[in-house]
Amino acid sequence: MTPLLSPQQIALWQQLTADARHIIITCHRGPDGDAIGSTTALASWIRRHNPAAEVHIIAPNIFPDFLKWIPGAADILIYDKHEAEVRALVEAADLVIMCDHGELSRMWTLGDVVRDHVCPRIMIDHHLNPEPDIAALAISLPNLSSTCEVLLRILLEIRDQTGEPQEEFLTHDEAVSLYTGMMTDTGAFTYASSRPEIFELISILLRCGIDKDKIYRNVFFTYSPNRLKFQGYMLYVKLDVWKKAHASIMTLTNAERRRFGILNGDTEGLVNLPLQILGMKLSIFLREDTEHPCIRVSLRSVDDFPCNEMAAEFFGGGGHKNAAGGEIWGTMDEAVALIKKAVQKYMPFLKD
Ligand SMILES: [Mn+2]
Numbered sequence: 001m002t003p004l005l006s007p008q009q010i011a012l013w014q015q016l017t018a019d020a021r022h023i024i025i026t027c028h029r030g031p032d033g034d035a036i037g038s039t040t041a042l043a044s045w046i047r048r049h050n051p052a053a054e055v056h057i058i059a060p061n062i063f064p065d066f067l068k069w070i071p072g073a074a075d076i077l078i079y080d081k082h083e084a085e086v087r088a089l090v091e092a093a094d095l096v097i098m099c100d101h102g103e104l105s106r107m108w109t110l111g112d113v114v115r116d117h118v119c120p121r122i123m124i125d126h127h128l129n130p131e132p133d134i135a136a137l138a139i140s141l142p143n144l145s146s147t148c149e150v151l152l153r154i155l156l157e158i159r160d161q162t163g164e165p166q167e168e169f170l171t172h173d174e175a176v177s178l179y180t181g182m183m184t185d186t187g188a189f190t191y192a193s194s195r196p197e198i199f200e201l202i203s204i205l206l207r208c209g210i211d212k213d214k215i216y217r218n219v220f221f222t223y224s225p226n227r228l229k230f231q232g233y234m235l236y237v238k239l240d241v242w243k244k245a246h247a248s249i250m251t252l253t254n255a256e257r258r259r260f261g262i263l264n265g266d267t268e269g270l271v272n273l274p275l276q277i278l279g280m281k282l283s284i285f286l287r288e289d290t291e292h293p294c295i296r297v298s299l300r301s302v303d304d305f306p307c308n309e310m311a312a313e314f315f316g317g318g319g320h321k322n323a324a325g326g327e328i329w330g331t332m333d334e335a336v337a338l339i340k341k342a343v344q345k346y347m348p349f350l351k352d
Pocket residue numbers: 034035100126145146147185
């Protein structure tokens with residue numbers, strides 16, 4: 001594997017992580033498996049390598065229940081819930097490590113607290129367009145699938161540099177955290193995961209004794225009975241396939257939410273299902289917002305269909321080529337009408 005870090009960067013990493021006594025590790029708002037996995041693995045690694053340091057993981061807001069089993073996740077401080085305590089910790093920090101975000105604004109108001117506090121920062125990330133000049137050491141690799149992959153490669157390079165014994169470079173729990181992030185950011189290695197290095201790294205994690213099948217079940221087999229029945233309802237009753245456009249649409253109202261007693265996270269992943277239809281290129285999911293009079297739009301595609309461009313042009317949103325979102329201020333009928341207009345405009349991408 002080609003090294004990610006120069007010898008100078010490794011030296012800087014070593015110096016920053018060894019000298020600090022009050023370390024804060026942050027992730028983006030709406031933490032996902034990669035955010036929780038990278039922060040918990042790194043916190044554990046630093047505690048082992050710099051026992052004199054006090055290390056805190058801070059998330060801007062709560063993370064989903066299906067990530068709570070991750071080793072170390074129980075100790076994560078939630079800024080939304082403990083504002084004063086977190087503020088004091090940030091103000092005492094002599095090192096801030098940003099994981100899985102390249103911009104302070106991705107932490108919302110917590111980003112302002114971090115920005116106002118002067119101390120060295122390290123950025124470990126894989127998102128496009130990192131904010132310039134916010135970190136003494138910025139390790140931003142948009143070509144890698146996950147921050148956990150970036151972090152694992154950093155720790156391997158440090159091991160090789162320091163000659164640390166093989167068995168001490170990563171604990172079982174750290175390996176579990178890192179695997180979780182690599183798995184969740186690639187849809188269990190079904191997208192953005194064709195580089196051979198990923199599987200070399202997985203083999204290293206397996207040698208640390210992780211049970212990858214169990215990790216998969218811990219994350220993905222966590223439905224309530226209601227959620228599965230609701231999914232059946234959405235596919236059987238609400239899925240509308242536009243054959244000629246190779247597109248599909250599902251809509252969800254708040255009345256339906258109440259009827260099935262579903263929670264916000266229960267709609268997660270629903271938008272991906274129609275892409276299992278042979279030849280399907282675009283899946284659209286519209287749902288009434290639970291707080292505001294607007295319709296939230298989720299788009300998923302395969303191959304070259306630019307979800308991000310459609311989201312930016314029609315729904316005031318954005319995202320990635322194959323996954324994007326936005327919102328429509330209006331009724332569901334108005335939203336569906338606008339979607340039809342958008343699909344018409346992007347028909348050249350959808351036709352055979
Ligand atoms: Mn990520």
